[in-house]
Amino acid sequence: MEHTHSAPRAHAANIDTDRLAAEMTEQFRQVLSSKRMNELTSRSSQSRSSSPAPRDFGTPQPPPSQSAPPTYASLRNIPLVPEAPHDARSLRFKNMLVSLSNMPVRWENPGLLDEALRVIPLEQIYGEAEEESQILQAEAESMSAGKKAAWGYQDCVVRALLRWFKRSFFSWVNNPPCSRCYSPTVAVGITSPLPDEQARGANTVEAYRCSHDACKNYERFPRYNDAFVLLQTRKGRCGEWANCFTMLCRAVGSRVRWVWNAEDHVWTEVYSVHRRRWVHVDVCEEAWDKPRLYTDGWGKKLSYCIAFSADGAMDVTRRYVRDAKHAAERNRAPEAVFLHIMDEIRAMRRSNMSKQDKFRLHGDDMREAKELRANVISSIAIAVIQLSPEDIVNAQVTRRQDSDAQKALEGRLSGNTQWIRSRGEGGQSNQQDPRNQHPR
Ligand SMILES: [Zn+2]
Structure with missing residues (x-):
C-alpha cells in the first residue's frame, strides 16, 4: 500500500488520517473491550467451576493475593541521572x-580549509546550487503563494558538493589492483606503516597480494585519516x-x-x-x-x-x-x-x-x-x-x-x-x- 499524495493535498490527507485514526481508535477500543470482557467471563467461570480449597477456620488467612502492580516498563526512559564511569x-x-x-x-x-577551497571547483558548485535553489523556489511558489522552498541555497551548495565528490572526486577502494600487472589482489592482513606513511598519519596499512602466479607482487593500502592527505590520495x-x-x-x-x-x-x-x-x-x-x-x-x-x-x-x-x-x-x-x-x-x-x-x-x-x-x-x-x-x-x-x-x-x-x-x-x-x- 503506497500513499503518494502531493503537497497541496497534504492538508486534506491529514484530516483523512485524523478521521481514520479516530475511527481506528474507536474500533480498537471496542475489540479490546470485548476481548477483556470475554477473558473476565471465562476466568470467573473457571474459578467457579474449580472447587474452592477447604478452609481451615482456625488459622488466620493470608491477605487476598493482589494482582502484581504494573511495571511501567514503558516509562523506563524517564530522565536518568548521569553517573561517572567506574568499570x-x-x-x-x-x-x-x-x-x-x-x-x-x-x-x-584555516590552512586545511583554504587548501580544500583550492581543490573544490567552486564555480561549478555554486552555479549548480544557484540553479537548483531557483528551481525549488519556483516549485514552491507554483504550489501556493508564500510557500517555502524545500531546501535553501546553502543546502543546495552541499547537495552539489555531494554529487561532485561522489561522481568526480573520490574513488572507492575494495582491494587495490596490482600496480605492476593490474591483476586483482587478495587481502593478506595488516602490516605496520612505513616511515613516510606514518608521517602522513596512517596508523594501519592493509596488505594485498597479486593473484597472478607470475607476479605475486605485494600492494599496500595505507588507511589515512588526515583530511589534508585525503585531498591528495582521493580514495578509500x-x-x-x-x-x-x-x-x-x-x-x-x-x-x-x-x-x-x-x-x-x-x-x-x-x-x-x-x-x-x-x-x-x-x-x-x-x-x-x-x-x-x-x-x-x-x-x-x-x-x-x-x-x-x-x-x-x-x-x-x-x-x-x-x-x-x-x-x-x-x-x-x-x-x-x-x-x-x-x-x-x-x-x-x-x-x-x-x-x-x-x-x-x-x-x-x-x-x-x-x-x-x-x-x-x-x-x-x-x-x-x-x-x-x-x-x-x-x-x-x-x-x-x-x-x-x-x-x-x-x-x-x-x-x-x-x-x-x-x-x-x-x-x-x-x-x-x-x-x-x-x-x-
Ligand atoms: Zn601483479
Missing part, C-alpha cells in the same frame, strides 16, 4: 568516544570518504557533524539553516536526508549513532533507528554512564566558550532532543495507525509498507557485492555475518 568496560568506551570526538576539531584549521572506504567530505562541507561554510556508528559506518550531518535542523548526508551513497537508509534500506540493526562536532556531541541514534526491530542492544556502558560521558565531551568542546555561546548551543541541544523524541512518538503513532484492531488483539504485528519516508530505500551501493554481503548491508534478503567483516 573498565565503560572507561574503554569513554576513551574511545573522547578520541573519536577529536575528528571534527582537526578540521578547524567510508572512513576516508566521510572524513574528507565532511571537512569540505565545513570549508564551504556549513556547520558539520561527523556521525560515528558502532556497527562500523560513519557519515555526515550538515545543519540546514533553512529547515532549522540537522540533515543526514552519506557521501558514499550520495544520500541526502535519508536517515532510514541503514535500517529500512540496508536492513541493519544499529545500537549507537553519535554525532560529533567542533562544538558539541549528541546521541542521534533515534534519528536513524525509528522502531524497535532495528534497535541493536546498547551494552557498551550503562545508559546513565553514557549520558555522563556525553556531558563530559560536550563540556570539553565548550570549555573555552563564552556564557552566551554555551547558552545558545544548549538551546540547540534541547530543541534537537525534542525533535528526536518526536521521531519516536510519530513512529509509534504510524505503527498504531497501520495496525488493524484484529492485528493488535491477535498479536499479528506485521508492519505494512511505510509511507513516503521509506520509499525507494535500497541496499548499499558503495563497495562490491561480495563486500556488501559480508557486512550484511545489501538490504532485503541478506544476513549479517560477523565473522567476515572488513574495516570501514
